[in-house]
Amino acid sequence: MNQINQVQMKEKMIPQRYLNRTGGTLSIMNKLVLAGILLLSFSCAVDNEQTVTNFTQLTMQDEFDTDGAPDGSIWGYDIGNGPNGDGWGNQELQYYTDRPENVTINNGVMIITAQEESFQGSGYTSARLLTKDKFSQTYGRFEARIRVPYGQGIWPAFWMLGVQDSPTEIWPFIGEIDIMEMRGQDPTKLIGSLHGPGYSGGEAISKEYLLQNERLDTGFHVYGIEWGPDYVNHYIDDVLYNQITPEDLPEGADWVFDNDFYILINLAVGGSFVGSPNAETVFPQTMLVDYVRVYKYNGLN
Amino acid sequence: MKNRKFIYLHSTFLLSLLLILVSGCEREVSDEVDFASFQTNPEVFIDGFSGGLEYLPFGGSKLDAFSVDEEVKYKGTSSMRFDVPNFGDPEATLGFAGAIFPDYGGRDLSGYDALTFWAKASKAASIDQIGFGSDFGESQFRDIQDKYLVTKQNLRISTGWAKYVIPIPDASKLINESGMFWYAEGPEDGDGYTFxxxxxxxxxxxxxxxxxxxxxxxxxxxAEAFINIQGQIPQEGLTQTFNLASGVNETVFAAPSYFTFNSSDVDVVRVSELGVLTPVGIGTTTITATLGGVKAQGSAALEVKGGFNLAPVPTRNEENVISIFSDAYTNVPVDNYNGFFGGQTTTGTNPTIDASGMTFLHVDIRTEESIDSGDSIVIELIDFGADSAFGGGNDTGGGITISSGDLESGTWISLDIPLASFTNNTGGGLSGFVNGARANVAQLVFASGGISTLTVDNMYFYTE
Incomplete structure (x- = not known):
């Protein structure tokens, strides 16, 4: 994918507002550490902890504590293989359903399961949940605690799409914020991106974050963004690994992230982004979601 | 058995525990007490032998296959060089290169998850076997040889340096391991090379x-098992697979001691920590296992109906017998049993048998299945002729059909068949066995019509 080539190490300084607050411990790329130390030397802080989140007023949360189907007041489903039958524009191979075989809540986690089975002409089934027409918000903190699956051709995602201004507004003009994506065959690599007009698909503003001596699929991680006017910060656990601002967009491109966005969580199989599963891919694969929480932008940043 | 293993593994610890208790009688043993004193040095060969490491080649291998190379190296000042012999190299009587690299002081490897190295070869090749855990039975910390052997088979290497990862199936087992590294590799298509x-x-x-x-x-x-006839869980079916950071699934063969075996009914079959199956009672049981707390894929449902009914013991004078398979006689060398081809089962002998002085073939056969009127067993003999090789225009063969009237379920049937009776053409189209010299008998074939499992014993030629 071009997206890999697109990845630029953003060497900008992390703003003062992200430092010197209580929060997670610092474990971030060297350049950011360096920036932190420089700032700390000016601010006479007592420690080098980095705060990755600032917004704490909950506006929506689903802890997935009730066994059975997900809460219908929050979640709807995309069913099938896309409105054009083209695997949701990505040549994905799965047929999405809302069956418990593909999505259910058990023991405090939502389980999205990708099955290898012949179903409605597709070779795989899985699920895609979305809060469209049920919950959307402008700015704020959006995070989920997720254990991702693994294997060639497996593509889990926790992401957002902008609510249409009018029925004729289409992607990428509506905007897309990818909070978490990963390729099952790259179990240590997290991808966070923004898509908009002039910077979508393979040209998205994107960053890959590589875990060291650890993997994404062996346990739960917190994936989130903090989003305000003119910035989106991507974080995993206690590591803020990217900030995207209008300055990062191509010359003349519009920043389309000042309106309501809704949430999507899905587990895709195959497609142009990951390639197809192969004989080595283990099925079924499960994506576990412990919670989804959304906080209000507090306007102080 | 489990208790014994526990006691063995921890005898060193118990000793230190006792010492501590004696010297500090008022204090409990705290969590900080360091029972194990084995070094945790992770290095095997960086630019030379790590402390305690030895080089011990396999008998019959090219003894000087290994050397330290200061010219070719990935990093630092030197690398390990392995010269695999050509086919027929007089210095390698068994035609391969292979060695173990033990540290008999023992090392605590429980904090690691893989053996890693960089490798390249003078040409693209597959190393037959490479891994760790081999100790030649010389480890003072092990009750059996190669207790925690790990083998990666057919490791493909190329002409450019690349990093390879051999995962540890369960590192918690390796608190005092001696086998740091081992390999065995033969020529590639007859040609030696260097890696x-x-x-x-x-x-x-x-x-x-x-x-x-x-x-x-x-x-x-x-499968069916018989009381007091022990079996072994096949080691070639014991594997551990991990997904690596590269996304690749890496499978290694793991010794039985990495596994915890279980029999669902120990009054039917007991299974030892080494995978030895001992049927002790009538009934059914399922053999399963875990490795590091993870349930292993695969199982065996065993049915024990009773003791094994042995075939009648042959009484003929050994002087008049050429035995292929019998406990009563010295058997001729056999290349393979169960050489399956096309629904038949063959036994192939090498060298060929000179049966020219023999007049009968004896076999004992048994099936537990019910016999239908259309069932039959075909037995064929194939002679390779004077060239002792398949083909060449001088092969002869002949067959005989044992029809359902001569078969009976649940009992041994002793057949004494005159060689002159092998008059039918074989399934492969050979004929002439009856009139042939019968001096180069090479194959004995069983082909069944309608019977799926046949037990065979006491296969021998004889003359009266």
Whole structure:
């Protein structure tokens, strides 16, 4: 994918507002550490902890504590293989359903399961949940605690799409914020991106974050963004690994992230982004979601 | 058996525990007490032998196959160089290169998750076997040889340096391991070549994940067992698979001691920590296993109906017998049993048998299945002729059909068949066995019509 080539190490300084607050411990790329130390030397802080989140007023949360189907007041489903039958524009191979075989809540986690089975002409089934027409918000903190699956051709995602201004507004003009994506065959690599007009698909503003001596699929991680006017910060656990601002967009491109966005969580199989599963891919694969929480932008940043 | 293993493994610890208790009688043993004193040095060969490491080649291998190469190296000042012999190399009587690299002081490898190294070869090749855990039975910390052997088979290497990862099936077992590294490799299509290994060490990668152990090759088997006839869970079916950071699933063969075996009914079959199956009672049981707490794929459902009914013991004078398979006689060398082809089962002998002085073939056969009127067993003999080789225009063969009237379920049937009766053409179209010299008998074939499992014993030629 071009997206890999697109990845630029953003060497900008992390703003003062992200430092010197209580929060997670610092474990971030060297350049950011360096920036932190420089700032700390000016601010006479007592420690080098980095705060990755600032917004704490909950506006929506689903802890997935009730066994059975997900809460219908929050979640709807995309069913099938896309409105054009083209695997949701990505040549994905799965047929999405809302069956418990593909999505259910058990023991405090939502389980999205990708099955290898012949179903409605597709070779795989899985699920895609979305809060469209049920919950959307402008700015704020959006995070989920997720254990991702693994294997060639497996593509889990926790992401957002902008609510249409009018029925004729289409992607990428509506905007897309990818909070978490990963390729099952790259179990240590997290991808966070923004898509908009002039910077979508393979040209998205994107960053890959590589875990060291650890993997994404062996346990739960917190994936989130903090989003305000003119910035989106991507974080995993206690590591803020990217900030995207209008300055990062191509010359003349519009920043389309000042309106309501809704949430999507899905587990895709195959497609142009990951390639197809192969004989080595283990099925079924499960994506576990412990919670989804959304906080209000507090306007102080 | 489990208790014994526990006592053995921890005898060193118990000793230190006792010492501590004696010297400090008022204090409990705290969590900080360091029972094990084995070194945790992860390095095997970086630019030379790590402390305590020895080089011990296999008997029959090219003894000087290994050397330290200061010209070719991935990093630092030197690498390990391995010169695999050509086919027929007089210095390698068994035609291969192979060695173990033990540290008999023992090392605690429980903090690591893989053996890693960089390697390249003078040409693209597959190293037959490479791994760790081999100790030649000389480890003072082990009750059996190669207790925690790990083998990666057919490791493909290329002409450019690349890093390879051999995962540890369950590192918690390796608190006092001696086998740091081993390999065995023969010529590629008859040709020797050279490969190099550098930066050989144990590592905690943190990305060796998603364990998927397997027994019986991951298959769910069904089999019959007989009281007091022991069996062994096949080692070639014991594997551990991890997903690596590269996304690759890496499978290694793991010794039985990595597994915890279980029999669902120990009053039917007991299974030892080494995978030895001992049927002790009538009934059914299922053999399963775990590795590092993860359930292994694969199982065996065993049915024990009773003791094994042995075939009648032959009484003919050995002087008048050429035996292929019998406990009563010295058998001729046999290349393979159960050489399956096209629904038949063959036994192939090498060298060929000179049966020219023989007049009968004896076999004892038994099936537990009910006999239908259309069932039959065909027995064929094939002679390779004077060239002792398949083909060449001088092969002869002949067959005889044992029809359902001569078969009976659940009992041994002793057949004494005159060689002159092998008059039918074989399934492969050969004829002439009856009139042939019968001086180069090479194959004995069983082909069944309608019977799926046949037990055979006491296969021998004789003359009265």
């Amino acid at each position: 190099w290994i550098d930066e050989l060490k144990f590592e905690k990668l943190g990305t060796v994940a998603q364990p998927r152990p397997a027994i019986f090759g991951g298959e769910d088997l069904e």
